[in-house]
Amino acid sequence: MSLLDATQRSQTPQGEASDCNVDCNVDYDVIVIGAGIGGLVAATQLVARGARVLVLERYLIPGGSAGGFARSGYQFDVGASMIFGFGQQGTTNLLTRALAAVGQSLETIPDPVQVSYHLPDLDISVPRNYENFLQELDQRFPQEQAGIRRFYGTCWRIFRALNTIDLRSLEEMRYVARSFLQHPQACLRLARYLPVNVGEVARQHIRDPRLLRFIDMECYSWSVMPASHTPMINAGMVFSDRHYGGVNYPKGGVAKIAEALVKGLQQHGGQIHYRARVTEVLTQQGRAVGVRLSDNRAFYARRIISNCTRWQTFGDLLSVLPAQEQRWQQRYRASPSFLSLHLGVQAEVVPAEMTCHHILLEDWTEMERPGGTVFVSIPTQLDPHLAPSGRQIIHAFTPSWISEWQGLAPTAYKRKKFVMARALVQRLERILPGLTPAIEHQEVGTPRTHRRFLGRQDGTYGPIPARQLRGLLGMPFNRTAVPGLYVVGDSTFPGQGLNAVAFSGFACAHRVATDLGLR
Numbered sequence: 001m002s003l004l005d006a007t008q009r010s011q012t013p014q015g016e017a018s019d020c021n022v023d024c025n026v027d028y029d030v031i032v033i034g035a036g037i038g039g040l041v042a043a044t045q046l047v048a049r050g051a052r053v054l055v056l057e058r059y060l061i062p063g064g065s066a067g068g069f070a071r072s073g074y075q076f077d078v079g080a081s082m083i084f085g086f087g088q089q090g091t092t093n094l095l096t097r098a099l100a101a102v103g104q105s106l107e108t109i110p111d112p113v114q115v116s117y118h119l120p121d122l123d124i125s126v127p128r129n130y131e132n133f134l135q136e137l138d139q140r141f142p143q144e145q146a147g148i149r150r151f152y153g154t155c156w157r158i159f160r161a162l163n164t165i166d167l168r169s170l171e172e173m174r175y176v177a178r179s180f181l182q183h184p185q186a187c188l189r190l191a192r193y194l195p196v197n198v199g200e201v202a203r204q205h206i207r208d209p210r211l212l213r214f215i216d217m218e219c220y221s222w223s224v225m226p227a228s229h230t231p232m233i234n235a236g237m238v239f240s241d242r243h244y245g246g247v248n249y250p251k252g253g254v255a256k257i258a259e260a261l262v263k264g265l266q267q268h269g270g271q272i273h274y275r276a277r278v279t280e281v282l283t284q285q286g287r288a289v290g291v292r293l294s295d296n297r298a299f300y301a302r303r304i305i306s307n308c309t310r311w312q313t314f315g316d317l318l319s320v321l322p323a324q325e326q327r328w329q330q331r332y333r334a335s336p337s338f339l340s341l342h343l344g345v346q347a348e349v350v351p352a353e354m355t356c357h358h359i360l361l362e363d364w365t366e367m368e369r370p371g372g373t374v375f376v377s378i379p380t381q382l383d384p385h386l387a388p389s390g391r392q393i394i395h396a397f398t399p400s401w402i403s404e405w406q407g408l409a410p411t412a413y414k415r416k417k418f419v420m421a422r423a424l425v426q427r428l429e430r431i432l433p434g435l436t437p438a439i440e441h442q443e444v445g446t447p448r449t450h451r452r453f454l455g456r457q458d459g460t461y462g463p464i465p466a467r468q469l470r471g472l473l474g475m476p477f478n479r480t481a482v483p484g485l486y487v488v489g490d491s492t493f494p495g496q497g498l499n500a501v502a503f504s505g506f507a508c509a510h511r512v513a514t515d516l517g518l519r
C-alpha cells in the first residue's frame, strides 16, 4: 500500500498480527519469485535473520536486469553499468550493506566521471568531485551561479537526511516512529519532499530555459521522465550520491553483484532453483500460501515475495486485480524498453582519456521519443579485463517500444535489428569517430529480447507516472491486498535503479521479518 492509499483506507488488509492461519506445515518461511537484485536483497536480508528462504528464478543465472552474459571472450552487462550504492559510509550505500549482511564484499573501481553529456547546445561532464561539477556549470551558466547552488544544495539536504537514518520499511510504524524520535529534522525533511517533483524545485531556483532543459536530461537519463515527473527524493539520492559514495563499477562486471548475493544466500542456508518459472501464486481462503511452477511442481511457504513487476504479479500469477492495484495501474504505466547494442571493438577506437558513460542527443524535441536519447557505457575503460586483449566493450541503448517490434516474421525482425543497429552506430560516430570498421562483435537486443530473457512486461525498463503525480506518494510499498503476498523491485517504492530496488529489498525483508516475528 502507498502513502496515498493509506490516507484513503483506514485499515490494511494484511494486518500486523496476520500470521498463517491456514495449514502452516510448510518447508519454507519465505519463497521469493525471481532473482533480480530486489528479490536477492530481500532473500539475503531474510536468511541473515534466520529465515528459511527459497528463491525461484526462471532463467539460468541470477541478476535479472543486472545480469551479464559472456560471448567470444567478452563479458557484457545486460543493463546499464552505472552503479550507485557502493559507497563505504553513511546508510545509503545499500549494495555494500546488502552484501556485507551475508558476509560478502566486492572489489569496485571508482568512476572519476559519472557521465558526459553530448547535447545539441551543450557538452558537459559530471565529475565525482562536486565543486568541480559546480565549476563546469558556472562556466556555462554564469548568470545562474546562485540558483545552481540552491537547486543542487536542496538535493544534498535530502541526501543527508536519507544518509542519516537506517533505511527500512516505511510500512512498519514502530520503525517510522523511532526514526522520527531519533532524527526528527531528517524525517521531517523527507516527509516534506515525498510529494514533490524535481521540476517544481528547479523552477523555484533557476530561470534559464537551457539550464532547465539540462536538468530535464539529468533526470531523464535515469528516471526516463523529465524533471516535472521525477520524484525529488530520488533526485536527492542520485544527484548527491554520485559525489559522495560515487559511481563504482564492480570488478568483473555487474553480474558479480547478483553472484555474490547468491553465494551469501547459500552460505546462510538459503536455496535457489534456476529454470524454475512460477506460473501461479497459490492461495487458500484468499491468502497466498505457495507457488506452482511451469513443470507443475508446487512449493509452500508462510510468506511469498514476488520480484516480478506488479503487472505480471497481478496479471499472470494471480487472477485477481485488487482495487489498490487498479489504482496503481491508473497512476503508473510501463516505460519503454530499449534497443541495446553490445559491441566488441578494436581498442584504439576508444581514446585513452574517454570516460565510461555518455549521453547523446542531437535534437531536444527528440529527448523522450523512441530512438531519441542514446545512453552509452564503455565499461572496459574501468575494467579492461572484461574484453580480450586489444579490445573494448561498447554498450549503447536507446528507448524503444515493443509495438515497433511485434508481428514481424523472423527475417523481417532480423533485418530490422540490422538496420536499427547500423543507424545507432552511425550516431555513435559523433563521439567515437572510426567506430564502424572497428567493430568485431555485435549483439542486438530489442524489447522482445528483454521480455524473453528478463521476463519483464513488454521488456519495460520499469514503471513511470502515467501523469504528473505527487512525487513518491503514489508508489506502493511491499505489502499487497492479498494477505501473505508481497512485491519487491522497481514497481515498489522508490522505483527504478539498482540502489532503489536494493532499498525495496531491505524494506520488504524488514516488513516480512516483522510479520513473521523474526528478530
Ligand SMILES: NC(=O)c1ccc[n+]([C@@H]2O[C@H](COP(=O)([O-])OP(=O)(O)OC[C@H]3O[C@@H](n4cnc5c(N)ncnc54)[C@H](O)[C@@H]3O)[C@@H](O)[C@H]2O)c1
Pocket: 033, 034, 035, 036, 037, 038, 039, 056, 057, 058, 059, 062, 063, 064, 065, 066, 078, 079, 080, 081, 082, 083, 084, 276, 277, 278, 279, 307, 308, 453, 454, 455, 456, 461, 462, 488, 489, 490, 491, 495, 496, 497, 498, 499, 501
Ligand atoms: N545501473 C543501474 O542502476 C541498473 C542497471 C540494470 C538494471 N537496473 C534496474 O534494476 C531494476 C530491476 O530490478 P528488479 O529487482 O526490480 O527486477 P529484475 O527484472 O531485474 O529481476 C526480476 C527477476 O525475476 C525473474 N522472473 C520474472 N518472472 C519470473 C517468474 N514467473 N518465475 C521466476 N522468475 C521470474 C527474472 O528472470 C529476473 O531475474 C530496474 O529498475 C532496472 O532499471 C539498474
Ligand SMILES: CC(C)=CCC/C(C)=C/C=C/C(C)=C/C=C/C(C)=C/C=C/C=C(C)/C=C/C=C(C)/C=C/C=C(\C)CCC=C(C)C
Pocket: 080, 081, 082, 084, 115, 162, 167, 168, 170, 176, 179, 187, 188, 190, 191, 221, 222, 223, 233, 234, 235, 237, 238, 357, 358, 359, 375, 376, 377, 494, 495, 496, 497, 498, 499, 500, 503
Ligand atoms: C511515513 C511518513 C509519513 C513519513 C516518513 C518520512 C520518511 C522517514 C521518509 C523516508 C524516505 C526514504 C527512506 C526514502 C528512500 C529513498 C531511496 C533509497 C531512494 C533511492 C533512489 C535511487 C535511485 C532513484 C537510483 C536510480 C539509478 C538509476 C535508475 C540509474 C540508472 C542508470 C542508467 C539507466 C544509466 C544510463 C546512462 C548511461 C549509460 C550514460
